[in-house]
Amino acid sequence: MKRDLVSIFSLSQDEIDHLMEMATVLKAKQKEGVSHTPLKGKTLGLIFEKASTRTRVSFEVGMYQLGGYALFLDFKDMQLSRGETVPDTARVFSRYVDGVMARTFSHETIEELARHATIPVINGLSDLLHPCQILSDIFTVTEKMGGYGGLKVAYVGDGNNVANSWINCAARLNFHLRLACPEGYGPDPSLLERARRESATEIQLVHDPYQAVSGTDVIYTDVWASMGKEDEHADRLRDFRDYQVNSRLVKAAKAGVLVMHCLPAHRGEEITDDVMDGTHSIVWDQAENRLHVQKAILEWLMG
Ligand code: CP
Ligand code: NVA
Numbered sequence: 001m002k003r004d005l006v007s008i009f010s011l012s013q014d015e016i017d018h019l020m021e022m023a024t025v026l027k028a029k030q031k032e033g034v035s036h037t038p039l040k041g042k043t044l045g046l047i048f049e050k051a052s053t054r055t056r057v058s059f060e061v062g063m064y065q066l067g068g069y070a071l072f073l074d075f076k077d078m079q080l081s082r083g084e085t086v087p088d089t090a091r092v093f094s095r096y097v098d099g100v101m102a103r104t105f106s107h108e109t110i111e112e113l114a115r116h117a118t119i120p121v122i123n124g125l126s127d128l129l130h131p132c133q134i135l136s137d138i139f140t141v142t143e144k145m146g147g148y149g150g151l152k153v154a155y156v157g158d159g160n161n162v163a164n165s166w167i168n169c170a171a172r173l174n175f176h177l178r179l180a181c182p183e184g185y186g187p188d189p190s191l192l193e194r195a196r197r198e199s200a201t202e203i204q205l206v207h208d209p210y211q212a213v214s215g216t217d218v219i220y221t222d223v224w225a226s227m228g229k230e231d232e233h234a235d236r237l238r239d240f241r242d243y244q245v246n247s248r249l250v251k252a253a254k255a256g257v258l259v260m261h262c263l264p265a266h267r268g269e270e271i272t273d274d275v276m277d278g279t280h281s282i283v284w285d286q287a288e289n290r291l292h293v294q295k296a297i298l299e300w301l302m303g
Contacts, residue, residue: 002117002118002119002120002301003120003300003301004114004120004121004122004123004301005120005121005122005123005131005132005297005301006110006111006114006121006122006123006129006131007123007129007131007165007168008129008131008134008135008165008168008169008172009168009171009172009191009194009195011172012172013172013173013174016135016138016169016172016173018300019135019139019293019296019297019300020138020139020142020296022295022296022299022300023136023139023289023292023293023295023296024139024143024292026292026295026296026299027289027292030065030292036065036066036067037065037066037067038066038067038299038303039063039066039067039068039098039298039299039302039303040067040068041067041068042063042067042068042069042098042099042302043063043068043069043070043071043096043097043098043099044059044063044068044069044070044071044097044098044099044100044101044298044302045070045071045073045093045096045097045099045100045101046059046060046070046071046072046073046100046101046102046124047073047075047078047080047100047101047102047103047104048072048073048074048075048102048103048124049075049102049103049104049105049109050103050104050105050125050227050228051227052103052124052125053263053264054263054287054290055101055103055124055125055132055290056072058290058291058294059101059124059294059298060072061291062291062294062295062298063298065295066295066298066299068098068298068302071097075104086109086112086113086116087112087115087116089113090112090113090114090115090116090117090121091116091117093113093117093119094117094118094119097119098119098120098302099119099120099121099122099298099301099302100113100117100119100120100121100122101121101122101123101124102121102122102123102124103124103125103126104125104126104127105126105127105228106126106127107123107126107127107128107129109126110123110126120301120302122297122301125161126161127161127226127228128161128164128188128191129161129164129165129168130161130162130164130165130262131165131168132290132293132294132297133162133165133262133290134162134165134166134168134169135169135293135297136286136289136290136292136293136294137220137260137262137286137289138169138173139289139292139293140260140282140285140286140289141153141217141218141258141260143285143289144258144282144285145217145258148173148175149175150175150176151175151176151217151218152175152176152177152178152215152216152217152218153166153170153175153176153177153178153216153217153218153220154177154178154179154180154209154212154213154216154218154219154220154253155177155178155179155180155212155220155221156179156180156209156212156213156219156220156221156243156245156249157180157181157221157222157223157224157240157243157245157270158181158185158222158223158224158225158226158236158240159179159181159185159186159187159188160187160222160226161226162220162222162262163179163181163187163222164187164188164191166179166220167179167187167188167191167192167195167203168191168195170195170199170201170203171194171195171196171198171199171201171203172199174199174200174201175201176201176202176203177201177202177203177204178203178204178205178206178211178212178216179203179204179205179206179212180206180207180208180209180211180212180213180243181205181207181243182207182239182240182242182243183207184239185236185239185240186205187205192205209242209243209249210249210252213249213250213252213253213257214252214253215253215254216253216254216257217254217257217258218257218258218259218260219245219249219250219253219257219258219259219260219280220259220260220261221243221245221259221260221261221270221271222261222262222270223264223265223266223269223270224236224237224240224243224266224269224270237269240269240270243270244269244270244271244272245259245261245270245271245272245275246271246272246274246275247272247274247275247278250275250278250280256280257280258280258281258282259271259275259276259278259280259281259282259283260281260282260283260286261276261281261283261286262286263283263286263287265283
């Protein structure tokens with residue numbers, strides 16, 4: 001039976017651990033210059049309804065390195081944008097390619113693609129979730145800290161797709177997650193409720209960023225206005241003013257705290273230059289690891 005990657009919540013802890021192990025091996029092989037081409041002759045369709053740098057490049061390069069081929073498709077140029085249905089698109093893709101990655105506004109578009117395609121569907125970000133990002137982030141944390149047992153993560157900022165995927169990941173891997181979001185900008189309440197109901201993990205929602213970062217191993221942030229929310233930018237600048245990851249906030253955490261950001265960053269808004277470029281920041285390793293984890297996901301689903 002084909003598998004999809006639409007949400008981290010639909011993976012088991014064993015499956016996530018397996019992906020982490022695969023990514024470790026794939027990263028080592030790449031660093032040693034060892035060729036590994038299990039996807040020779042396979043193709044991946046990439047559908048983008050929103051902008052991307054990291055996701056597009058890491059999926060395209062990842063497919064190439066695994067011996068396959070990736071086909072970039074701008075949503076605007078597809079018949080989807082002229083009314084062809086998502087199920088029909090899924091059926092047609094299933095006759096041409098071996099997998100599809102989609103980045104969309106509506107999360108339902110990705111779920112619908114997955115329901116109607118007979119090939120694996122990967123969520124490359126929707127308004128609700130960004131699973132590939134957080135799988136890659138937990139890989140980076142594991143690499144830096146030696147594991148995720150007993151991990152404490154503080155997410156500071158908008159309760160968006162990235163925050164929602166952190167909730168799913170914490171529920172699956174049982175680490176402690178504290179989110180500090182302004183009033184009215186919290187994560188998806190049904191995801192939070194499900195995570196609390198179906199796991200023993202402690203997931204706390206607070207309003208004070210200083211409370212969130214106290215004793216944490218990781219401070220994580222993301223943009224205040226995600227793609228699709230640009231028209232709220234001015235209001236958000238005001239509402240998120242106290243949620244900036246700056247040196248004062250970092251000093252309030254543990255001495256060795258790691259600072260992460262999925263990127264792209266709006267420097268001077270959710271994160272200051274000195275923190276982003278400072279000694280606590282691991283954002284470039286984090287960005288690189290998208291490639292290694294994406295390759296693990298591709299080999300797992302399509303190999
Ligand atoms: N972090 C991330 O998904 O980056 P892109 O939007 O550049 O793909
Ligand atoms: N939350 C951000 C993530 C970008 C990778 C957005 O959706 O725009």
